[in-house]
Structures are given as C-alpha cells and as structure tokens.
Amino acid sequence: MPFIPHTDDDVKAMLETIGVDSIEQLFDEIPKELRIDELKGVPEALSEMEITRLMRARSRQDGVPLCFIGAGAYEHHIPTAVWDIATRGEFYSAYTPYQAEASQGTLQVIYEYQSMITALTGLDTSNASLYDGASALAEASLMAVRSNRTAKSSRILLAAGVNPTYEKVAAAISGSQGLHFERLPLDKKSGTTNLAALQGDRQQAVALVVQQPSFFGTLEPMDKLTDWAHANGALLIAVVNPTSLAILKAPGAWGKNGADIACGEGQPLGVPLSSGGPYFGFMACKQVLVRQMPGRIVGRTSDVDGKPGFTLTLQAREQHIRRTKATSNICTNQGLMVTGATIYMSLLGHQGIARVARSSQAATARLAGLLSQIDGVSLLFDGAHFHEIVIGLDRPVAPVLDALAAQGILGGFDLSTHYPELGNALLVCATETKTDADLEAYQAALGNILAKGKTRCSG
Amino acid sequence: MSELPGELLYTEEHEWLRQEEDGSVTIGITDHAQAALGDLVYVELPEVGAELDAGDEMAVVESVKAASDVYAPVGGTVLEVNSDLADDPEKINSDPYGDGWIVRMQPNDLDESNTMDPDAYQELLDSLED
Numbered sequence: 001m002p003f004i005p006h007t008d009d010d011v012k013a014m015l016e017t018i019g020v021d022s023i024e025q026l027f028d029e030i031p032k033e034l035r036i037d038e039l040k041g042v043p044e045a046l047s048e049m050e051i052t053r054l055m056r057a058r059s060r061q062d063g064v065p066l067c068f069i070g071a072g073a074y075e076h077h078i079p080t081a082v083w084d085i086a087t088r089g090e091f092y093s094a095y096t097p098y099q100a101e102a103s104q105g106t107l108q109v110i111y112e113y114q115s116m117i118t119a120l121t122g123l124d125t126s127n128a129s130l131y132d133g134a135s136a137l138a139e140a141s142l143m144a145v146r147s148n149r150t151a152k153s154s155r156i157l158l159a160a161g162v163n164p165t166y167e168k169v170a171a172a173i174s175g176s177q178g179l180h181f182e183r184l185p186l187d188k189k190s191g192t193t194n195l196a197a198l199q200g201d202r203q204q205a206v207a208l209v210v211q212q213p214s215f216f217g218t219l220e221p222m223d224k225l226t227d228w229a230h231a232n233g234a235l236l237i238a239v240v241n242p243t244s245l246a247i248l249k250a251p252g253a254w255g256k257n258g259a260d261i262a263c264g265e266g267q268p269l270g271v272p273l274s275s276g277g278p279y280f281g282f283m284a285c286k287q288v289l290v291r292q293m294p295g296r297i298v299g300r301t302s303d304v305d306g307k308p309g310f311t312l313t314l315q316a317r318e319q320h321i322r323r324t325k326a327t328s329n330i331c332t333n334q335g336l337m338v339t340g341a342t343i344y345m346s347l348l349g350h351q352g353i354a355r356v357a358r359s360s361q362a363a364t365a366r367l368a369g370l371l372s373q374i375d376g377v378s379l380l381f382d383g384a385h386f387h388e389i390v391i392g393l394d395r396p397v398a399p400v401l402d403a404l405a406a407q408g409i410l411g412g413f414d415l416s417t418h419y420p421e422l423g424n425a426l427l428v429c430a431t432e433t434k435t436d437a438d439l440e441a442y443q444a445a446l447g448n449i450l451a452k453g454k455t456r457c458s459g
Numbered sequence: 460m461s462e463l464p465g466e467l468l469y470t471e472e473h474e475w476l477r478q479e480e481d482g483s484v485t486i487g488i489t490d491h492a493q494a495a496l497g498d499l500v501y502v503e504l505p506e507v508g509a510e511l512d513a514g515d516e517m518a519v520v521e522s523v524k525a526a527s528d529v530y531a532p533v534g535g536t537v538l539e540v541n542s543d544l545a546d547d548p549e550k551i552n553s554d555p556y557g558d559g560w561i562v563r564m565q566p567n568d569l570d571e572s573n574t575m576d577p578d579a580y581q582e583l584l585d586s587l588e589d
Binding site: 150151291316321322325 | 528
C-alpha cells in the first residue's frame, strides 16, 4: 500500500469544501495554553549523510558488553529467521491496517498473535497490542475503572514488586483522569507482597495489580492475591513476563476465578533490546470485559462467498467512531514488533518458549550460586525465583557497576534509588544466552572488584 | 414507515417514553432510531438506583457501524433495566416499542421533560426525509 500525501491543491479543495480557511483553524478548539509552538531541545535537522555518521558513532559506543541487566527488558536469543521474515516487504510496516480488503495477510498475523497471547495468559481475548508494558498497565488500570463501576473508586493497589517505572508511567498517563496508585509493603524476607498488610486494607480499591514474576524475580502467591482481590470487590490485574508463562500457571487460572486482565511487556518474544525500544505491550482479558478493552482487535469472519477472512472488529469502542467517548486514545498497535513476536512464537512453539524459560531460570540459579561464594555478596530473598535475583553488596552499588562496565560487563540494575530500604541491592538477570563461561567471568570480575576494595580499606 | 404508537411521548433524540400506571416511565429508542443504527450488537445499561438529570447519558447502543448515547429524556431514578438486552440487543431492532425497551425510571417531574406527541414527532421525521 503506497503512502500518498495530499498535494497543496488537495488540501485547498478539502478546506474549501468544509468552509475552513486553514488547517490551523481545525485545531481552534484546543485551548491556547495547551499548545506548544516549538519543541525545545530538539536540534536542527541533519542530512542523511550526517545522521548516518552520527548513528554509526553512537552504535560503536554500545560495544558488545556481556549483559546481566534485566529489570523489564531481557536479552534472549532471536532466531535469524524472525527478522528475516518480518522485514519482508509484505510485512514491513508499523502501520495498522484499516482496510480488510487490502490487508488480509497482516490481519491474519495479528489474529494469530492474539490467539497466542490468549493461549499464554489463559484468558479469553487479546487486543492487537499496545505501545509497551508500562503504558499497557496504564491502560489496564483505566480499563479496570471503566469495568468496575460498582466499586465507585479510582484507587489502585500495586504490589511492592510492580516495576517502579510502570508505576510512574501509569500515574503520568492516568493521573489526570483521577486514578491514584498505592504501593503495598514488601515482605523483606521473601521479596513478595506482604499479605498481612492486605488483610488490614478496608478501603475500597478498584483493582489490585500484581507482577508475576515480581520486579525482583520472585514468585508471588498469585492464588491468594487473586482471591483476596475478588473477595474485596477489586479486579486483579496481572503484569506478566510472557516467557515465564510457558512454565508458570497462566493468569486465567489464578485463584478461584482467575485474573481479570493480564498485560505486560512483549519484548522478550523476539524483539531486540535496541537501547530501549521500540517494544510492544500486550493485553488480554476475560470475555465480559472486552468492550472496555482499549486498542484494536482483529476478528475472524467469513466473506460473502463463505470463505474465512479477517477484519478489525468491535470498533465502536474506538476513537474514530466513539470520538471523545472512546475507551482509549490508543488507535493503533505496534504492528511490526507484533509481527516479529508472532514469528518468534511460531518458530519456538510452546515447548520452545518453555525451554527458553527453564534455561534462563537455570542460568540465574547457577549465577546465584557463583555470586554467593564471593565475600561481600549476599542473596537477599529466599523462596522461588524466575530468571532474576537480588544480591546485596557490602558497599554502594553504583561504583561497582562502573568498575564492571569498564571490563565490558553490565552487572545489573541498581535498586538503591527505587528501593533504598533494601540497602546496597543489585538486581541481576541471566537468560539462556549466558554460558557457564559467561557466568564464571562475571563471578571472577565481581570477586576481584570487591576484593580490591577490601585491600585498600584494610591497607 | 410504520405508524407511530399513539400512547407514547417522543423526543428530538429519537427516544420514546411511556407513562405507566404506577407513575414510572418506560424509555426506549424509536423505530426510526433503530433503523438508522442498523443491527444492534450491544447495549450498555445504567445501574439500577442511578440518579440521572434530564440530558445525562443513560445508555449506549452499539451497532456494527456506530455507537450512540441514549440520553435521559427526564430526570429521575433508574428503577429497572432491560437485562434481556445483554444477550439479545437485537430485540431493539425487532420490537423497539415493546421487548426492546431499555430503562424504567421514576421521573422527578415529567412536565419538565422535553417531549412531544406522536403528531409532532411524525412531523419531525417527515422533515428529516426531505
């Protein structure tokens, strides 16, 4: 489908038809104080040659470090076929197709994607994706408020193990619509939600958000938390890692009635780290909530001759029909990332993703064993883990990470900014991409750095 | 176009009201409205007990091609909603003045409602056809 912009004559003719003098006039209803004349801090345009040179220089800075940072984005092996297929001309577009008659292939890919997400989450319906995991949580929270009108509340409880960045994004997106988020305390022994604190909570909440595995890699008692939410008139929103769902219980099977909404970051499914994006968010829900779900949904139907076909469906929820009363101003999806993820899931299958999950979990467990042998390192939380662990250091984390980076190792995510109560805590991740030699290299480097510090202190 | 039921009141928003003997009013959308919307696939209903002012959004009717708000033609309290519409929204298409009713309300003051008699509504419909 070629993209053909309007010519000046086209624009003039259209403006004349609707009786408006300029395009600018179409935006008159936006109050002056909300409009921005110039984008500060955006530099002048560069030529193709200049930008290529700049980007080459930047990408050299990235180097090829040995990465042990997770914290929401995960380095997994991506079969070459994934992006080889996704970048074929037939697929290579970020654009969501409106015209069923011109985009059956793309629509079928999204339909298959939705089917795979429902299989992973154990829920009834999936949308065509959202921007990323953090904005997916914001949308899920807004959706919970729309769906749970009897609660007459806009209070959303967050388990202590919800990604702190997700909380910031969700508050920024939905705060102006009156939602407020409250953190539940962390049980410092297990690194999971403090259930006792929940028992004392008597104020009506519209939803409880729990991340599984938690931001610390620990496994929350999901059955208990889900049942608590439902017993207290709240919906249960699951923030989940899609890779982990191949080996953990699906959100749809949590507790007596299952999670109501599951969302999360889709990046682990075949999307490269790429310095932070583009990624994609996924969202699935129970059938009864589907009309409150934001974003596009592709449905399977049959044409006039009775042949199967695919089309966008339930569009009356959406902005181009419902205008200001739409469920959300999301009116697109992350089409290209979803295409990559669908191919990734197709190539690996359920068993393949389960192998990735188990290998990652095993690599992290081996790393935990190696690091805990180092003098000055402790493991912070007992209990089960997926593919991330929190270690405590005997000194501030940031200088240690700098020293590791100087040796080409990205040692993890410093938790002391977001969780000062945990002390010198470092979140570390090892996926299936890490060999025993990689893990041992990390152990040796960290051991040396911590030993050196000690010599200097005592000497 | 079929004849308008004579015992009903109508609004400019193509809703109808029927005054019941107990003082409540039953509200739905007109045959003209259902025909303009096309096959209905979903109806969002208010909660029983909700208190509405005249002009408040009362329900949403959704067809395959559009979704429209239904506004409360009169202020009052929602006594009952037609929960059959959850599974059979097409009842509004097949029987807009009967099984396709949407809400029963206890009106605050029916005289304040902005309604018209069947003749006036017929005139409005005729003017739309021109």
